[in-house]
Amino acid sequence: MTAAASVSEPIADRELVITREFEAPARILFEAHSKPEHIKKWFGPRGWPVTLCEMDFRKGGHFRFQMTGPDGEKGPPFGGEYLEILPNQKIVYDNGFEEPGSEKMIVTVTFDEKGGKTKLTMHTVFASVAMKKLHVGGGMEEGVNSGLDQLEELAAALVAKERS
Amino acid sequence: MVAQNVGHLDLVFSALADPTRRAILERLAQGEATVNELVAPFGLSQPTISKHLKVLERAGLVSRGRDAQFRPVRLNAAPLAGAAQWLGDYRRFWEESFDQLDEYVKDLMQKEKDHDSSSQRK
Numbered sequence: 001m002t003a004a005a006s007v008s009e010p011i012a013d014r015e016l017v018i019t020r021e022f023e024a025p026a027r028i029l030f031e032a033h034s035k036p037e038h039i040k041k042w043f044g045p046r047g048w049p050v051t052l053c054e055m056d057f058r059k060g061g062h063f064r065f066q067m068t069g070p071d072g073e074k075g076p077p078f079g080g081e082y083l084e085i086l087p088n089q090k091i092v093y094d095n096g097f098e099e100p101g102s103e104k105m106i107v108t109v110t111f112d113e114k115g116g117k118t119k120l121t122m123h124t125v126f127a128s129v130a131m132k133k134l135h136v137g138g139g140m141e142e143g144v145n146s147g148l149d150q151l152e153e154l155a156a157a158l159v160a161k162e163r164s
Numbered sequence: 165m166v167a168q169n170v171g172h173l174d175l176v177f178s179a180l181a182d183p184t185r186r187a188i189l190e191r192l193a194q195g196e197a198t199v200n201e202l203v204a205p206f207g208l209s210q211p212t213i214s215k216h217l218k219v220l221e222r223a224g225l226v227s228r229g230r231d232a233q234f235r236p237v238r239l240n241a242a243p244l245a246g247a248a249q250w251l252g253d254y255r256r257f258w259e260e261s262f263d264q265l266d267e268y269v270k271d272l273m274q275k276e277k278d279h280d281s282s283s284q285r286k
Contacts, residue, residue: 042264135254
């Protein structure tokens with residue numbers, strides 16, 4: 001998993017797009033992205049709220065988040081820099097774990113409002129195919145996923161056994 | 165479980181990226197084994213298996229017994245649990261975040277409405 005690998009890997013192999021339509025104007029969605037008090041209310045999977053949330057929400061500013069799980073276990077801190085901010089339209093930032101040499105993904109969030117509804121598009125470009133696989137799973141690579149799925153089940157079973 | 169740093173997670177994931185190593189872990193999930201017991205079912209040479217075991221050991225996924233002659237290999241579950249948390253979680257992470265954002269923007273809009281109507285009453 002070298003950072004150099006990304007140079008020759010086409011973006012199409014490293015990107016992921018997630019969209020969602022909201023019954024809300026773009027400015028409200030943008031607002032929800034712009035302050036810690038809001039981020040803490042929605043960011044992250046259920047049961048894993050953001051408990052550390054430092055944001056300097058402007059171009060060139062940095063953010064730093066950490067989530068805490070249901071058993072009080074802390075996830076690894078992560079963060080990055082705001083690369084571009086267009087109020088109510090677009091936020092671009094890079095994001096990675098706080099670790100020397102850790103790869104960064106570049107995330108572009110766009111808010112597209114029509115008739116009071118807003119389509120949010122989240123476009124992520126991972127630094128390398130390996131990084132994408134790490135976060136998204138192999139998909140194309142038969143076997144890798146099923147192997148990892150089995151391992152995931154195995155891990156869950158083992159952890160349950162350890163706790164009982 | 166100890167919090168894992170990301171460098172460690174990288175080691176875990178690169179260890180898991182190889183089908184032989186995953187198969188070794190699946191075999192060890194059923195109980196410890198000596199290197200010789202691992203060589204047989206995989207049809208690989210002992211040096212190859214040993215190389216795979218070193219990678220797994222560096223990632224903390226297996227540990228080796230002290231018995232000098234056999235040094236049985238055991239599975240360690242904890243790093244797997246950490247890895248499982250991050251496996252293929254990206255999409256789910258955001259789908260759940262957006263579910264919560266959906267609820268939250270309704271709150272924000274309600275607050276805005278309440279605020280507007282109260283300021284109009286002045």
